[in-house]
Amino acid sequence: MKLNEKQRDILRQKYGGRCAYCGCELGKSFHADHIEPVRRNWWENTVMHPERETLENFNPSCASCNIQKNSYTLEEFRENIKQFVNSLNQYSTQYKFAKRYGLISETEIDVKFYFETINPAE
Numbered sequence: 001m002k003l004n005e006k007q008r009d010i011l012r013q014k015y016g017g018r019c020a021y022c023g024c025e026l027g028k029s030f031h032a033d034h035i036e037p038v039r040r041n042w043w044e045n046t047v048m049h050p051e052r053e054t055l056e057n058f059n060p061s062c063a064s065c066n067i068q069k070n071s072y073t074l075e076e077f078r079e080n081i082k083q084f085v086n087s088l089n090q091y092s093t094q095y096k097f098a099k100r101y102g103l104i105s106e107t108e109i110d111v112k113f114y115f116e117t118i119n120p121a122e
């Protein structure tokens with residue numbers, strides 16, 4: 001579903017001009033993310049869930065959140081982000097060194113998306 005300019009303006013303001021996920025301020029070239037993924041079949045140029053192509057199913061997103069969310073659901077995306085710390089501890093020598101020297105301290109906080117922390121009515 002290609003949004004027209006007016007729909008993009010409405011979407012951009014959904015969370016006060018901020019990314020629904022990380023909360024950063026959105027530029028003009030923000031991404032329109034499908035909250036419930038449509039899951040594209042790139043080979044056949046089709047989508048598995050065309051019924052999800054509605055304006056209500058879009059969140060305004062920065063490019064990096066949209067690319068990282070990919071075709072995940074919200075809970076899959078949340079779990080994906082949670083796993084980053086494990087991955088860093090397992091594979092990143094720089095991360096492990098920075099942690100060892102006290103430059104990084106880990107928390108056990110839950111991953112909260114920006115839109116979950118604000119009241120959209122305000």
Ligand SMILES: [Zn+2]
Binds near residue numbers: 021066
């Ligand atoms: Zn973001």
